[in-house]
Amino acid sequence: xxxxxxxxxxxxxxxxxxxxxxxxxxxxxxxxxxxxxxxxxxxxxxxxxxxxxxxxxxxxxxxxxxxxxxxxxxxxxxxxxxxxxxxxxxxxxxxxxxxxxxxxxxxxxxxxxxxxxxxxxxxxxxxxxxxxxxxxxxxxxxxxxxxxxxxxxxxxxxxxxxxxxxxxxxxxxxxxxxxxxxxxxxxxxxxxxxxxxxxxxxxxxxxxxxxxxxxxxxxxxxxxxxxxxxxxxxxxxxxxxxxxxxx
Ligand SMILES: Nc1ncnc2c1ncn2[C@@H]1O[C@H](COP(=O)(O)OP(=O)(O)O)[C@@H](O)[C@H]1O
Ligand SMILES: [Mg+2]
Numbered sequence: 001x002x003x004x005x006x007x008x009x010x011x012x013x014x015x016x017x018x019x020x021x022x023x024x025x026x027x028x029x030x031x032x033x034x035x036x037x038x039x040x041x042x043x044x045x046x047x048x049x050x051x052x053x054x055x056x057x058x059x060x061x062x063x064x065x066x067x068x069x070x071x072x073x074x075x076x077x078x079x080x081x082x083x084x085x086x087x088x089x090x091x092x093x094x095x096x097x098x099x100x101x102x103x104x105x106x107x108x109x110x111x112x113x114x115x116x117x118x119x120x121x122x123x124x125x126x127x128x129x130x131x132x133x134x135x136x137x138x139x140x141x142x143x144x145x146x147x148x149x150x151x152x153x154x155x156x157x158x159x160x161x162x163x164x165x166x167x168x169x170x171x172x173x174x175x176x177x178x179x180x181x182x183x184x185x186x187x188x189x190x191x192x193x194x195x196x197x198x199x200x201x202x203x204x205x206x207x208x209x210x211x212x213x214x215x216x217x218x219x220x221x222x223x224x225x226x227x228x229x230x231x232x233x234x235x236x237x238x239x240x241x242x243x244x245x246x247x
Contacts (some may be wrong), residue, residue, distance in 0.1 A: 004067040006031050006199050007052065007168060009082075012061035014047055021047040022113055023223045024061070034190060034200045036210040039220035040243050044204045049170045049199040052201075053085045054204070076186035082167035086160065092153050099127035101145050102160045119233070129158040148180075158192055169193050172203045176243070187213055207236045215239065 005028040022044045029035050037045050050056045052063065054072030063070050065081050072078045075085075092101055093138060103123050110119040119184040145156065160190040161169055171186065178186065183206070190213045193200055204210050210217060219242040227242040240246075 003030065005029060005064075006033075006066060007053060008064040008067075010049070010062045010064070012048065012051060012058045012063075013061050014044075014051060014056060016102060017040050020223050022051075022139070025220065025225045026165075027052075027218060027225070029199050029201060031198050031217065032199060034202060036214035036217040037201055037220070038204045038205065038207070038210060038217060038239060038243060042222075043220040043243075044223045045220055046172055049085070049201060049203065051134075052078065053083055053170060059114075079164060079166075081088045082165065083170065084161060084164060084166035084168065085172065087138055092145045092148070092156055094144070096145055097124075098145055098148075098156055099123045100129040101156050102130055102163055104160065121161045123171060126157065126163075130166075131135055150185075158189060161189065161193060162196060162198070168199050170201045170202070172207065203212065207239060210239075211236060221245055 007027070009025065009027040012022050012027075014023045025044065025048060027035075027037075027048065037048070039045050047056065051058050054075040054077050057072070063072070065083075070077075070081060071210050093104065096104070099120075100123070101124070103126075103173040109116040110122070111117075145153070148156065171190070187209060190200055190202060194213075202210065202214060214231045215233055217234065217239060218225060219229075219239060221243060226245070229239065229242075
């Protein structure tokens with residue numbers, strides 16, 4: 001019997017007004033797999049992963065995590081099931097501390113006289129644990145991120161990605177171009193996450209990168225899934241033909 005996929009999206013449709021962003025799209029992600037999601041601009045890639053990360057609700061379709069039907073009312077619901085979205089520019093905010101960078105956008109809060117305030121002590125302690133797991137030499141997560149070397153910045157980005165022990169990491173490529181160095185970091189991060197048995201969905205229009213790190217590729221065209229290929233059994237030309245509809 002085939003293994004139950006870690007994530008299964010079935011028959012997902014989503015419209016924005018008159019725009020049919022997704023029409024009955026299926027996506028399955030297996031344990032430990034790196035899945036490439038490709039397609040031309042406006043093919044529906046970001047919409048699909050935003051549905052998986054709880055940003056949008058689908059108009060139709062179902063999501064299963066390890067065979068269990070789930071519904072996400074918010075990104076927090078998706079994250080609590082181990083699905084983490086990370087940003088491919090791996091941006092480090094230089095004038096924030098390392099701890100601040102790891103928690104960016106999801107800082108722990110505590111109540112103080114009925115007001116929610118940042119729980120700095122928790123942030124520093126937890127981010128120290130995250131960095132320790134990475135086996136990298138950073139003296140204190142209270143330090144500013146400005147003076148970090150490339151390798152240390154990479155460690156902070158990894159720390160951010162693995163902090164909540166995700167089972168799935170989604171990487172949607174930034175609209176602005178990444179530098180060559182930035183691209184290299186993303187590919188290294190994919191490999192590091194894979195080594196930690198984290199499944200990955202990588203959205204990228206750079207086919208050489210998709211071919212370098214993925215196991216399988218799903219191709220979307222104008223909101224529809226038009227193909228799926230095992231990476232080692234296909235060619236960039238075949239993927240491009242599927243993306244633009246020359247088949
Ligand atoms: N929030 C939104 N409001 C209106 N239209 C949207 C929204 N998000 C996406 N779309 C439209 O849905 C289609 C798919 O977009 P998107 O998923 O971002 O494609 P991709 O990531 O493949 O470039 C596009 O036509 C886009 O303009
Ligand atoms: Mg997009």
